[in-house]
Amino acid sequence: MRTGIHRCILELLRALHRDHADLQLVPFSRTGNAAADLRVVLQQEGLPPGLAPRQARLDRLVRTVLPASPLPGKLRELAYTVRERAYESALVRALRSTSDPPLLQDCFQGTPLRKAFPPCHHLAIVYDLIPILFPLQIQAGFFEPFDAFYASLTANDTVICISEATRLDLLRCYTQLNPDRCLAIPLAASEQFRPEHDQVAIAAIKNRLGLAADQPYVLSLCTLEPRKNLAAVVQAFARLPGLQAEHAQLRLVLVGTSGWGDQAELAAMARDLGVFDRLLITGYLPDAELPALYSGALAFLYPSLYEGFGLPVLEAMQCGTPVISSNRSSLPEVVGEAGLLIDPTDIDALATALEAVLSSTELRQRLGADALERASLFSWSTTAGRIAQLYRERHNSR
Template identity: 35%
Template sequence: MTKNLRVGFNAYLLSSPDLRGWVRYILNLLAALPAHGVRPVLYSTATLHADHLARLPLDSYEVRISPPMRYLTWENVWLPRQLKADSIDVFHCPMNYGMPMFTNCPRVLTLHDVIDIVYYIRRMSNFNRLKPSSLRTSFTNWVARVRADRIITISEHAKRDIIKHLRVPNKKLTVVYEAADPQFHRVIMPAEIERSRCNYKLAKPYFFYLGGWEERKNLPFFLHCFAAASLADEVLVLGGGKPAQQTRLFELSKTLGIADRVKFLGFVPEADLPSLYAGALAFVYPSKYEGFGLQVCEAMAAGCPVFVANSTSLPEIAGEGGELFSLNERTELADLLRKVATDSIFRKVLVERARLRSQNFSWDRTAKETASVYQNCKRHTD
């Protein structure tokens, strides 16, 4: 029998209850890897959150918690020593930073995207770029990608940007797609959708958005397009957002004359998401810049029509599963909103396209391809 590959993980983020972005990626990957001959060993500075560990198969992983110490000491002194003591075959840092300078085993980094560099840091003033916190972030990110023997990224678009903006060699990079959580692939019954509509007081047909509300997410554009569609009965439902962000969008909705047709859900519990996607006329993602677009995968898996901006990675992920719209003008999205609201056959076709496309993404496939990166990395560094 082939011996399981012992892969060490920087699990620093799993000590917090937060379940966004990178944490969701780490947990889904850890849950799927044991089926592909990988024994994860999780390293952290603090106790890992019980809710996260409950998502992993029993007895499929090991945990190592260090004594209290400064993070940099943990990363560059304690962690390398522990990796050697545990006979780790490959070390994986599943986030953009957190790679020790030296280890006795090969190193894999997941570099999710270069949004921070392309979209934020380059827009900073020189004063803000030279702040100690900014310099420290830039240095730790540089260390992670330079010290990595192999780098995984999550889309072909992200790979091109990494090569272009960070000058990482193509041969060092492998694209491995993410996927929706398994709960989005299950059958969602009409009664569940109806309960969700009742719980959130969604009596009218609705368009749905879920995600961050920062400037690049481009939500004002969505509101303008919704207003331009001049629909008679439909509403716009927005999940997420901080109070100040909600206030700004509410003021815009009043200016556009649609305040009574925009509903702010705030934080949405994870268990409610599949039925909210499935009950929507369409999920709309107007983002200007994405490394992947996980919500697009979630919506497609739940059988929700998707309309995504023809921008960065979104056309790659949606593929034939959704419709694209330009961010240069508002008529394309407004026309799509009108069509899906009034043409039930069009919506039915979009549902089938979304479900078919969603079959291209699974955490089992992600884990299999990631395990292959580990094996190649170990083979080429032995």
């Protein structure tokens, strides 16, 4: 199962490899235990293997020479440390064998190569400031590594932020950074997200989820965690005026992996509000099934309290689905005027917006058309083009 960040990095690699043949791309894994998976993915995608095969072989070797699992406490920790250092040392030697110091692109938090290989010009991607701004809404242990990474960035580093909201948050929290070297370059949705006009395909995914072919539904897709504000979605759904009349067949479909929030609490809330039988929590669904699910929804709800970008919103818009979203953080940058933006803490506002979309075919059609037009402004070719130009500029300025 690929995370949102995994999918974004893969899309970026595809676009860079396809459109910018002058760039020599050398993908590598941040950790040894992920190298084998990276090697397989790169091979399947026809992308440059980079250091992944070498990393996978090295990881197998150090695990064989220094098996950690049978060892007691401190010896096990020592084995992990030695393995890590051997792994990092081999990577540094591999990069130093290149004729020209490379640009080192961090795609997620920090890499150990940053300190070990100072000739690199360092570029980092920052996705959001969630662990810093909302430490009480994340799992224990997340704040420290993220804070250490952001604090390690210097005024000479180039930082790519996935939205202007994220850029402003980063500069406000980490004042050592150079604003001119912190750039907002938006993400994009995969090209597979497009309107599904085949009603048979839409009926097939509905049938697999236990919905009738003609059953209407509204959709929300995200990791199930408090920041996503799904409690507000359930409450707003329960407040719909015609829930027992004109919307008597309407279902609320929640798609996504369980994060650290309590799914049972959502179910209990739905039961207390009398809408438990109208709620469908599907869990994870593969990307291939999502375009039909987006396209079949009467509306897509995303009242998140904070986002670094908000990729599910763009995916829904690219499928022509009417969007009701939060007016906070990066989401207005994505939605623009092509959806309904509400205060995510105002349950009545969310319920009113949903009722407006459900009760007006004309509004749904207009929002769907506006969503498609707005979504066309985002593409991985454009994003990769801006990043490739940045690579060239940084390389030529050394």
